[in-house]
Amino acid sequence: MYAFEYRKAASTEDAESGFTAADDASFLAGGMTILPTLKQRLAQPSDLIDLSGIESLSGISVEGGTVTIGAMTCHADVAASADVQSAIPALAALANLIGDPQVRNRGTIGGSIANNDPAADYPGAVVGLNATVHTTKREIAADDFFIGLFETALDEGELITKVVFPVPEKAAYRKFPNPASRYAIVGAFVAKTSDGIRVAITGAGPTVFRVTEMEADLSESFSADAIKDIAIPQDDLNSDLHASAEYRAHLIGVMASRAVGDCS
Numbered sequence: 001m002y003a004f005e006y007r008k009a010a011s012t013e014d015a016e017s018g019f020t021a022a023d024d025a026s027f028l029a030g031g032m033t034i035l036p037t038l039k040q041r042l043a044q045p046s047d048l049i050d051l052s053g054i055e056s057l058s059g060i061s062v063e064g065g066t067v068t069i070g071a072m073t074c075h076a077d078v079a080a081s082a083d084v085q086s087a088i089p090a091l092a093a094l095a096n097l098i099g100d101p102q103v104r105n106r107g108t109i110g111g112s113i114a115n116n117d118p119a120a121d122y123p124g125a126v127v128g129l130n131a132t133v134h135t136t137k138r139e140i141a142a143d144d145f146f147i148g149l150f151e152t153a154l155d156e157g158e159l160i161t162k163v164v165f166p167v168p169e170k171a172a173y174r175k176f177p178n179p180a181s182r183y184a185i186v187g188a189f190v191a192k193t194s195d196g197i198r199v200a201i202t203g204a205g206p207t208v209f210r211v212t213e214m215e216a217d218l219s220e221s222f223s224a225d226a227i228k229d230i231a232i233p234q235d236d237l238n239s240d241l242h243a244s245a246e247y248r249a250h251l252i253g254v255m256a257s258r259a260v261g262d263c264s
Contacts, residue, residue, distance in 0.1 A: 001038040008050040012057070012136050012159055015049050019157040022047035027159065029072060029111030032103055057110070057161060062087050065167050071110025071160040079104065088129070090171040090189070090262075094121050097175065099182050110160040113145070116152050116207060118238065119183035123208035124173060128189030128200035131165045149206040168193045172262035174255045175203065178242055185243050188255035190263060192222060199256055204237050204248045214256055224257040 005022070009015035019025045025047040026034060037043045051057060057072035062083045069078060078084055079096035098104055098112075098121050112122040113133065126133070126142045133140045136159045145153050154160070168191040175187030184203030191198045197218040199211045217226045232252045237245040 001041060002044045004038075004045050005047040006050065007047055008053050010053055012054060012161065015051060015054065015159060016136060016157060018047065018049050022049075025049055025157075027051055027114075029114070030074065030107040032099075032107040032111065033115050033117065051110075051159075060084060062167075067091065067165045067167060068162055069109050069165070070162050072108050073110075075099075075104040075107050075109070075112075076101070078109065087167045088165060088171060090168075090173050090191070091125050091129070091165060094125050094173040094189070097121060097173075097177070097182065103182075109163055113163070114152060114154060114160055116146055116150050117183070118149055118206050118208075119178070119181075119185070119203045121173070121175065121184055121187055121202060124175075124184075124187050124189035124200045124202040125165070126163060126200075127208050127210060128173075128191045128198050129165045129168060129171065130191075130193060130195065130198060131163050133160060134162045134164065135160050143210075146207045151207070166193060170263040172259040174258040174262065176251050176255060186248050186251035186255050188252065188259045190218070190256060190259040192218075192263065197222070201252055201256070204252055206236070206238070211252065211256065218260065222260065222263070224260045227253065227256060227260065 007018050023046040026045040028048050028050045058070045060081050061068045067087050075095045075098045079092050084092040112120050131142045133145050171191035173189045175184040186204045187202040189200045197215045199214040202208045214227045232249040234245040234249045237248045239245040
């Protein structure tokens with residue numbers, strides 16, 4: 001890797017000031033993406049600002065019909081949390097499906113959604129549950145947060161502090177994983193919320209997206225049969241050595257139907 005300055009931030013203010021003062025800084029959360037990228041010399045930041053020392057960014061709380069997860073909370077803690085398992089079992093189950101034990105014990109929810117890998121699991125939960133992403137500057141609704149391939153609504157240097165998930169009436173997540181990486185070739189998060197039905201798909205396209213036709217049909221009849229005949233357009237879906245766009249379109253229907261069945 002290329003040489004860089006390493007800084008361990010003591011607070012969000014310290015992290016932001018260090019980012020502003022540097023020529024071309026990057027934040028370090030769990031390091032599941034940026035460290036391999038640095039090792040392969042695909043990035044050359046001037047400074048790497050470690051967020052692991054900021055205690056205020058970690059933790060889980062359930063209050064007032066919401067589950068709040070600090071940005072530096074690792075996947076394993078979300079999966080093991082009795083509070084999350086009780087309030088939103090689908091979210092705990094999703095966290096337990098991410099990668100392997102090493103990834104789950106190092107990767108963080110904030111790092112995952114800030115990176116916005118198209119095959120990541122957490123974006124499905126954020127959009128599927130209509131969560132709100134809190135940063136050091138503002139609050140961003142789930143439908144406005146994920147913009148495109150590895151792209152979010154975050155401004156340069158803007159830091160995620162927590163994600164607030166409304167507790168749904170019912171929800172489930174199903175994914176078809178890559179057998180090696182466990183990344184989602186296609187994942188479907190289905191939730192019945194106080195604001196209606198939401199179906200969020202990850203892994204299939206450049207970024208997470210909702211299937212409004214499924215949402216409408218499930219609003220009429222919340223059953224797997226209600227969406228079994230919906231055809232998903234292939235035009236904007238990913239196609240690579242792992243799966244063609246045609247296969248991903250098929251998997252969307254399969255995974256969404258299974259998720260609905262898990263909700264029932």
